[in-house]
Amino acid sequence: MGNDSSKEELVQLLKRFGAYLTVKMSNLFSISFDNLNSRSLGALAGLAIAIVFTWRLFRTPPRHQRRQPKRLAPTPSTSGVNTHSDGAPVSPGICSSEDSRAQNVIDEFFQPVKPTLGQIVRQKLSEGRKVTCRLLGVILEESSPEELQKQATVRSSVLEVLLEITKFCDIYLMERILDDESGEKVLLALENAGVFTSGGLIKDKVLFCSTENGRSSFVRQLEPDWHIDTNPEIIFQLARFIKFQLHISPNRSECTASNVFCSPTLEQFFGFPDRN
Structure with a gap:
C-alpha cells in the first residue's frame, strides 16, 4: 500500500x-x-x-x-472549499x-546562470581579437609621464580584467615616456603584477613613444578591433579608423561617435567596481 x-x-x-x-x-x-x-x-x-x-x-x-476509492459528494457546508483526494479540506489559494x-x-x-568573466569580456568586446590600450590612467595608477619618472604602479582593481583580456585577445600596451628609465619601471611593475606570466602578453607588446601622436601612429599601424585611451583628442582622431574605442574618463564625458564607448575605469566597463 x-x-x-x-x-x-x-x-x-x-x-x-x-x-x-x-x-x-x-x-x-x-x-x-x-x-x-x-x-x-x-x-x-x-x-x-x-x-x-x-x-x-x-x-x-x-x-x-x-x-481509487469512491469520492464522497461535497456537502453544502463545504461549498467554496476544495477537498484533497483523502477528503481533507484545502482552503483556496x-x-x-x-x-x-x-x-x-x-x-x-530557471535559476539565472551567472556568466564567467571570460564570457563577459568576449561579449563586451564584441568578439574583437586585437586590442590596443594606453597605460597611464587605465592600467597604471600614474596619470602623467612625469610621474613615471618616479614610479610605476599597476592598479590592483584592473588586474583581473587585464589578465582575462590577455587570454582572449592579442593586446598591446603603449605609453608616452620621457626617458628609458621610465619604460624600465613600467615593465618591472607589469612583471611584478604577474601580467607576463599568463602567456597572453609579452614584453615586446609593451610599446613606448615620445609623443601622443606616436601612440596614435602605433594604433593605426596595428589596426586593432578596439583601442582604449584616456585622451579625448586621440579618441576623436581614431574614431573613423578603428572599429571600436573605449574612452576612459572619470567625468563620464559624452561619447563623440557611435563606435566610441565611455567608462570611468576599464574594470567598470566590464561590470566590475573600482576597489581602489
Whole structure:
C-alpha cells in the first residue's frame, strides 16, 4: 500500500510539474527571439531538458495502480472549499506540499546562470581579437609621464580584467615616456603584477613613444578591433579608423561617435567596481 501511495504521489507531482512548465513556456516564448541573451538561451536549454524528462516519465504508466476509492459528494457546508483526494479540506489559494515541491523543481530549472568573466569580456568586446590600450590612467595608477619618472604602479582593481583580456585577445600596451628609465619601471611593475606570466602578453607588446601622436601612429599601424585611451583628442582622431574605442574618463564625458564607448575605469566597463 505504501508503495502504491508513493507512485500516486509521484504522478500528482508530475501533473503539477507539467502545469507549471506550461506557464513558464508561455512566459518565455512571449519574449522576442531578437532579444534573447545568454541567460534566456540557458533557460531554453533547461526547459527542453525538463520537457524531455517529464515526457519520458509519463510514457510508462505505473504497473500497479490501486483502485481509487469512491469520492464522497461535497456537502453544502463545504461549498467554496476544495477537498484533497483523502477528503481533507484545502482552503483556496493555499498550495499543498506537492505544489510547493513542484514549484521548487521548476524554479531550479530557471535559476539565472551567472556568466564567467571570460564570457563577459568576449561579449563586451564584441568578439574583437586585437586590442590596443594606453597605460597611464587605465592600467597604471600614474596619470602623467612625469610621474613615471618616479614610479610605476599597476592598479590592483584592473588586474583581473587585464589578465582575462590577455587570454582572449592579442593586446598591446603603449605609453608616452620621457626617458628609458621610465619604460624600465613600467615593465618591472607589469612583471611584478604577474601580467607576463599568463602567456597572453609579452614584453615586446609593451610599446613606448615620445609623443601622443606616436601612440596614435602605433594604433593605426596595428589596426586593432578596439583601442582604449584616456585622451579625448586621440579618441576623436581614431574614431573613423578603428572599429571600436573605449574612452576612459572619470567625468563620464559624452561619447563623440557611435563606435566610441565611455567608462570611468576599464574594470567598470566590464561590470566590475573600482576597489581602489
